[in-house]
Amino acid sequence: MHHNRFRRAVTTIQDEFWRVATDDAGMSTAEYAIGTIAAAAFGAILYTVVSGDNVISALTGIITKALNTSVG
Template sequence: MGHSRFRRSIVHVNATLARVVGDEEGMSTAEYAIGTIAAAAFGAILYTVVTGDNIVSALTGIIGKALNTSVG
């Protein structure tokens, strides 16, 4: 999944959550269910991105550079 497609997905999930959560007056059970599913989907996407090999490798590299930097 490309970065722009991922960003569009996040924007769509955030917009859906804002619509569902923004106006609590008169929300039906179906709207709560949609909001819950959207939040779970966002969490799954975020978990997949954070635990992906590229992110883990990048963070390991950054931490390694920080630990090996000499101040002098």
């Protein structure tokens, strides 16, 4: 009995999540454009940080240390 109630609750939460996630009523083209620009800017910043020399050398150091560590 508790299993069915739990399953109904999960289904209700999933249905509500998808309704909210896919509901775009009232959103304008300007809001979509701003969201797209913000996502592109965040991607550019993230790419710059990750591809920087400091990050690459830090990751290389971590991997080298992990490969040279003996287990025993």
